[in-house]
Amino acid sequence: MGRFWRSGVAAVLAAVLGAGAALADGVVNVYSSRHYKYDDQLFSEFTAETGIEVKLLQGSGPELLARMQAESANSPADVFITVDAGMLWRAEEAGLFQPIRSSVLEERIPESLRHPDGLWFGFSKRARVLIVDPAQIDPALVQRYEDLTRPELKGKVCVRSSSAIYNLSLLGSIIANDGAEAAEAWAKGVVANMGRPPEGGDIEQIRAVAVGQCAVAIANTYYYVRLLTSNDADEVAAMKKLQVVFPNQGDRGTHVNVSGAGVVAHAPNRDNAVKLLEFLASDEAQVYFAQGNNEYPVVEGVAPTAAVVALGQFKEDPINVAQLGENQPEAQKIFDRAGWK
Numbered sequence: 042m043g044r045f046w047r048s049g050v051a052a053v054l055a056a057v058l059g060a061g062a063a064l065a066d067g068v069v070n071v072y073s074s075r076h077y078k079y080d081d082q083l084f085s086e087f088t089a090e091t092g093i094e095v096k097l098l099q100g101s102g103p104e105l106l107a108r109m110q111a112e113s114a115n116s117p118a119d120v121f122i123t124v125d126a127g128m129l130w131r132a133e134e135a136g137l138f139q140p141i142r143s144s145v146l147e148e149r150i151p152e153s154l155r156h157p158d159g160l161w162f163g164f165s166k167r168a169r170v171l172i173v174d175p176a177q178i179d180p181a182l183v184q185r186y187e188d189l190t191r192p193e194l195k196g197k198v199c200v201r202s203s204s205a206i207y208n209l210s211l212l213g214s215i216i217a218n219d220g221a222e223a224a225e226a227w228a229k230g231v232v233a234n235m236g237r238p239p240e241g242g243d244i245e246q247i248r249a250v251a252v253g254q255c256a257v258a259i260a261n262t263y264y265y266v267r268l269l270t271s272n273d274a275d276e277v278a279a280m281k282k283l284q285v286v287f288p289n290q291g292d293r294g295t296h297v298n299v300s301g302a303g304v305v306a307h308a309p310n311r312d313n314a315v316k317l318l319e320f321l322a323s324d325e326a327q328v329y330f331a332q333g334n335n336e337y338p339v340v341e342g343v344a345p346t347a348a349v350v351a352l353g354q355f356k357e358d359p360i361n362v363a364q365l366g367e368n369q370p371e372a373q374k375i376f377d378r379a380g381w382k
């Protein structure tokens with residue numbers, strides 16, 4: 042009945058105002074740097090439930106951010122979805138988000154996984170872990186991020202470039218926990234132990250461990266799960282020989298980050314944007330949002346994929362992810378001083 046009435050009202054408005062004006066009530070424009078297999082299904086489900094059409098524009102985080110800045114107040118963007126708190130912070134710094142108060146979002150999403158003023162919200166969670174080859178080193182040697190600087194690991198550490206936002210956020214978490222001086226000492230220690238200059242993404246680091254070029258890599262959990270569940274039997278066999286170590290279980294916990302979204306400052310369809318964010322926090326959406334990329338749902342009680350569950354439970358660093366972004370400029374300076382390419 043509810044949907045009938047909404048359609049009815051839309052039809053009357055269309056007749057009175059012309060299709061364009063009426064359509065604007067039934068649309069939400071999404072700029073997204075996520076492109077995973079269940080995302081389309083997720084948006085279709087939202088449309089089926091609300092009657093609101095989702096218009097999706099995909100691109101990389103930096104591309105979409107630049108586009109929104111160029112479009113300024115004329116941007117059609119209502120919602121910006123991106124990965125990593127660091128990228129959310131860049132959008133926040135550019136003034137691209139507006140604060141949203143929503144009891145649904147505030148109740149369902151843990152406080153540490155959303156912006157304190159509601160500028161953005163985390164909808165799935167990823168852990169940055171160590172991938173270890175136990176045939177090369179005893180995993181007991183690498184139980185903390187700090188262990189990566191141990192002299193025994195000289196020439197054995199593989200990690201991607203310091204410009205990668207995942208590493209900027211990880212270092213941001215070390216700055217927050219241990220201070221800038223300790224963070225710099227850590228970065229220098231990791232550089233001293235690198236098995237090769239940084240090249241490629243997290244996937245390449247994991248493969249480098251599998252082929253013995255390094256003994257330990259830093260990577261987000263979903264990259265490992267992606268390789269572990271691939272259709273390539275050799276790849277799967279190689280992954281099964283490696284171990285996932287969730288670092289810092291005896292102290293602050295493993296560094297986690299989010300895929301997140303916020304309502305754009307000049308959103309022409311603000312209410313629809315809020316509805317979409319609230320939908321993304323629902324149990325059913327959480328399942329799909331996390332599954333598409335083998336991430337962890339942020340809402341308590343929603344299970345990740347079986348392959349992710351099999352990695353085991355872990356203690357996570359409780360720092361608010363918003364702080365990772367705030368520490369980003371300092372993290373970049375530290376990486377540069379440490380010579381982390």
Ligand SMILES: [Fe+2]
Nearest residue numbers: 124243261264
């Ligand atoms: Fe990624």
